[in-house]
Amino acid sequence: MNIYIPYNFMFLMLTMLGTIFSVSSSHWMGVWAGLEINLLGFIPLLAYGGTTLEIESSVKYFIIQSMGSGLLLMGSLMISVMTLSWSNLSCFSSMNMSYFINNSELTFFSILVLISLLIKLGLTPFHFWLPSVMSGLSWFSTLILASWQKIAPLVLILMITSKYSFFLLICSALSSVIGGIGGLNQTQLRSLLAYSSINHLGWMVASGICSMTSMAVYFSIYLLISIFLFYFLWLKEKSQMRQLCSSSFQSMSEKMIFSTLILSLGGLPPLLGFVGKWFVMTELFTTEPIILMLLISGSLISLFYYLLLFFSFFFSNNSKTTDSLTKKHISLPMSTYFMVASISMNFSGPIIILWAPLLTL
Structure with a gap:
């Protein structure tokens, strides 16, 4: 569009x-x-x-x-x-x-x-x-x-969380589990990212019940990672998981971009996507441990199919293409800038978010 x-x-x-x-x-x-x-x-x-x-x-x-x-x-x-x-x-x-x-x-x-x-x-x-x-x-x-x-x-x-907070916590926990399980059997990237969105919605609602600040941080992180990831998939014109093993991912920079973004979206530490989950875990650990266990379980299940995506193309051997195919989608300077921005965001973001408040004390 x-x-x-x-x-x-x-x-x-x-x-x-x-x-x-x-x-x-x-x-x-x-x-x-x-x-x-x-x-x-x-x-x-x-x-x-x-x-x-x-x-x-x-x-x-x-x-x-x-x-x-x-x-x-x-x-x-x-x-x-x-x-x-x-x-x-x-x-x-x-x-x-x-x-x-x-x-x-x-x-x-x-x-x-x-x-x-x-x-x-x-x-x-x-x-x-x-x-x-x-x-x-x-x-x-x-x-x-x-x-x-x-x-x-x-x-x-x-x-309206003051009246229905426990009901919403149950819905958020179930959303995390269903979002994780539903994505296991998907072969289309958009459907998989839809179940990923359902999983993240559970964490967002749980974080909002705990603190509006935590929800704002979690949503901002999710939005930032999604913009980079969806824009990259839009440029590469990928819609099926089997296409990730194709030869269009022939450069190491593109593999690094997609690997960092998809693992960060899955919440793998120490990437940026883990910071939002860390905020929720620290606040639910003492108040609602059972809800927190369900949220973590759903996140671990979703991390499994993120890792499948990662291994499906990063260690693939289908990289025998010419440079013209790569330049058709992403030029070399743009790919370099994109890689630097995505990797810097995912590795320096946690340091800035978690340690910056301590520097102001």
Whole structure:
């Protein structure tokens, strides 16, 4: 997809505006309107290529998001009728907690709002749509879906963690395990990265329940690694795992780039992807050790198929190609800059994040 075409830039700005409007709103009607603006801006980006897979994925995404928006609107409307207020659930629960707990109907509608946000986010047990949708998209749309589209539902879910924190912790633990197990049997890179996103969503929700700072750090790290990885796969035009053993990865610099990014995304220490998990582990170790064990188990399972990806091409012998094939995708200077940036980010990032606060003391 060419993001430099004016109307693509307009749809991208509309998508970002919807997210910002939804997160900044002080009442549920504004939240719903912001999510709808985000959806209207993102759907044209999904179906831009016009291929059958992209159109199919965009229709699936539209149906799922519309269902989530309908549940959100219905739940928030019923809450507003019963409380005579459009204020966000977090503000409402803090002001009228006793009435909130004693009213079973209000609790049901608040759970309905939570379910709608979980559907939009793609967190377990409502993750079923994410691999199917992501498998047919372009790499740019996949990056937006795996990163920016998670911000609004994630922030809104964390607004109601005071009442549903244990339920969300269970969902996050299950999400990590299912994200790890689901990726074991995948042969397509987009589907595998979709299950990887489900795994990381579990860690993000768990980190947000512990501390908003931890969630911000984890999401920033995940976004940074995803931008480098998805951009590299976009340049190399890879979509199947078997293609990683092909001859287009003929230079050692490209192998180093992909190895560093994929292992960092898996959270292998001492790379950058491990820092976010370290923040969560230090905060859940004493409070929720069982949830932490499930999160670590799912992360270890996902690290297994990341290592399979690593061994599938790094030690492959299919490297008998000419330099013209390499220059067709990535020129030598660009490949060098890309390698330096990705490796420096993954190895110096943990030092900066973990030790920089100590230097200010």
